[in-house]
Amino acid sequence: MTQRELALIGPVAAVTRVPAHLVSLCRTSGEAVLLAIRYGKKSQRQVAGDIGMEPAQLSRIVAGNAHMPADLALNFAYAVKNWGWQQWVAHNCGMDMVPRIESPEEKMARLEARVAELEAA
Structure with a gap:
């Protein structure tokens, strides 16, 4: 079990974006993984x-x-x-990452499905 799963243990640092100009310099997925590791100031062994x-x-x-x-x-x-590696994947596809925003209708449908799932169990 991770600290993220047990949020009551203490605050968990937010996941941030890597500057786009750094992501665009990566030519391969491996370089993007290394960028994310270095930007996070961790060693490969730690990660x-x-x-x-x-x-x-x-x-x-x-x-x-x-x-x-x-x-x-x-x-x-x-x-x-x-999000460095994920940003590179999106960048490599000609896209960018943006936060997903749920519409009220989508939220209602999700909650109704969850209630039905719980009632069935």
């Missing part, structure tokens, strides 16, 4: 431990011999406290 990955595997990702698993994206962002 690997935080996300449950072997340090050697993270080293292969940074070197470009492997890829960051998408299912670790959120844990990685929390570990380095920035």
Whole structure:
């Protein structure tokens, strides 16, 4: 269980954006992973431990011999406290990341689905 899952333990630092000009300098996913790690002021070993990955595997990702698993994206962002790698993925697709905003209708539909799910259980 992580501190994020137990928010009552103490405050958790917010995940921030990396300046876009730095993200645009990355040519590969591995470079973007390394940028996010360095921008977060952590070592590769620390980040690997935080996300449950072997340090050697993270080293292969940074070197470009492997890829960051998408299912670790959120844990990685929390570990380095920035969206650098995710920003690079979006940038590489010609997009940018923006916060998702739920409309009142979407919120109502989500809540109704959650209530139905709880009632069924």
